Amino acid sequence: MNVTSEEAQAGLDVIQETQNRFKKAIASGYTSHLLILWGLIGFFGFTSLQISPYWGGLFYACLDIVGIILTILIARHWPTRSASQGDTSQQMKRIWPALLIYALIWAWILKPSDPMQACVYVCTVCGFVYVLIGILCRVPFMFWLGNIITLLILVGYYGLPTYFYAWTALFGGGTVLGTGLYIRRWR
Amino acid sequence: MAQLDTIIHQPVRLRIMASVVTLELDEQVDFSTLKKLLDVTDGNLGAHISKLEQAGYIVLEKTFVDKKPRTFVKATGRGRDAFTDHVTALQDIITRPEPK
Numbered sequence: 613m614n615v616t617s618e619e620a621q622a623g624l625d626v627i628q629e630t631q632n633r634f635k636k637a638i639a640s641g642y643t644s645h646l647l648i649l650w651g652l653i654g655f656f657g658f659t660s661l662q663i664s665p666y667w668g669g670l671f672y673a674c675l676d677i678v679g680i681i682l683t684i685l686i687a688r689h690w691p692t693r694s695a696s697q698g699d700t701s702q703q704m705k706r707i708w709p710a711l712l713i714y715a716l717i718w719a720w721i722l723k724p725s726d727p728m729q730a731c732v733y734v735c736t737v738c739g740f741v742y743v744l745i746g747i748l749c750r751v752p753f754m755f756w757l758g759n760i761i762t763l764l765i766l767v768g769y770y771g772l773p774t775y776f777y778a779w780t781a782l783f784g785g786g787t788v789l790g791t792g793l794y795i796r797r798w799r
Numbered sequence: 800m801a802q803l804d805t806i807i808h809q810p811v812r813l814r815i816m817a818s819v820v821t822l823e824l825d826e827q828v829d830f831s832t833l834k835k836l837l838d839v840t841d842g843n844l845g846a847h848i849s850k851l852e853q854a855g856y857i858v859l860e861k862t863f864v865d866k867k868p869r870t871f872v873k874a875t876g877r878g879r880d881a882f883t884d885h886v887t888a889l890q891d892i893i894t895r896p897e898p899k
Binding site: 616620 | 803808810813818822826828831832864871886889892
């Protein structure tokens, strides 16, 4: 087979471009769907908490149940899977020990004793899950999203306690939703 | 010196192999996802995947999710080695001195 150096370079360029697109698309996969789902849940859930802590809490709990059901349905249609693990990813299994250690240490430091502190705790643990996914699954935007969300939650809690729920709805739920809408373009 | 692989060198098959070798060793990608990413038709992708499967470079696994058939594609060790050799051959062509 006679191939010129220009044709060889073109072949290498095609390989590079294909692999870049593929990695981005697989990384976003249905992650965009999940981020949009939980971003909306976070936005409406925390908004309802700001309006009425009691009824908002019940509403948010219902939203979470809907979110979990939809997450399971979305996960069943993930574009990639591990052949040896069926639909369960090897990398995702490594998250649990690290998450458990983080959750225990953070609970010991924060000592959540009221609903707002409980929200801070849950949200920052979620942020840590995103960071872990970013590291273990080599998805950089998830790593940064997790850190940004954690930072915003803490800024809201310590800086604007009166408007913490509204702050979290906008900058927590909104950030997750915005990221989901942004990475949707990669597919 | 590495040799160009005539099976992999075809444009669509080159892109298929370039895609699947980026996955982890035992990771598979959905046929529909591959089709969308490579922007080819079902028939076109199916024909090229069949060729790569016959060469032993990829394996297919057909399963059902929510009663709908899904096909997953995975690169074999032989396919990964063949792709690596093909890339090396392309790089050798670029770096070889021009004949005087």
